[in-house]
Amino acid sequence: MSTATRDGRNWTPDYLVSIDPKKCIGCGRCFKVCGRDVMTLKGINDEGDLIDLDDDEDEEVEKKVMVMNDEGACIGCGACARVCPTNCQTHAPAAAEAA
Numbered sequence: 412m413s414t415a416t417r418d419g420r421n422w423t424p425d426y427l428v429s430i431d432p433k434k435c436i437g438c439g440r441c442f443k444v445c446g447r448d449v450m451t452l453k454g455i456n457d458e459g460d461l462i463d464l465d466d467d468e469d470e471e472v473e474k475k476v477m478v479m480n481d482e483g484a485c486i487g488c489g490a491c492a493r494v495c496p497t498n499c500q501t502h503a504p505a506a507a508e509a510a
Contacts, residue, residue, distance in 0.1 A: 424487020425502040430477050432461075434499035437475030441491035441500070450491070451480035 413423045427449055442450050454462045454472035461478060462470055492500050 423504050425489050425492075425504055426482075426485045426487040427479070427491060427500055428482070428503050429501040430479060431499040431501070432476045432478070434497045435476040436497055436499075437477060438496065439477070440494040440496070441477055444490040444494050447484040447486065448481050449479070449485045450477045452476070453478045 413421050416422050430450065432455065437452060439452060442452065452464060452475055454464050454470075455474045455476060456462050456470055457473050461476075462472070464472065464475070487502075487504075489502065492498075492502055
């Protein structure tokens with residue numbers, strides 16, 4: 412699915428479809444550049460389970476990672492990919508995502 416920029420140039424959105432928790436370092440750079448709440452920060456406990464950081468103060472967090480929060484809100488701008496220091500995100504155009 413191609414769209415156009417303000418001045419009519421063709422542009423194909425490249426949507427965020429996944430974040431690799433093994434590569435993500437939870438730095439939050441992608442979260443800061445995204446104005447659409449597509450991602451959120453979660454914790455990973457010692458058993459490898461994702462946990463909300465606010466819910467249980469007693470549970471120990473081994474690592475923090477970004478996870479998908481609202482995939483449908485992504486506009487495919489690619490800002491998150493440009494600031495990610497670990498290249499942990501996968502992006503795809505709409506046609507590839509639906510396949």
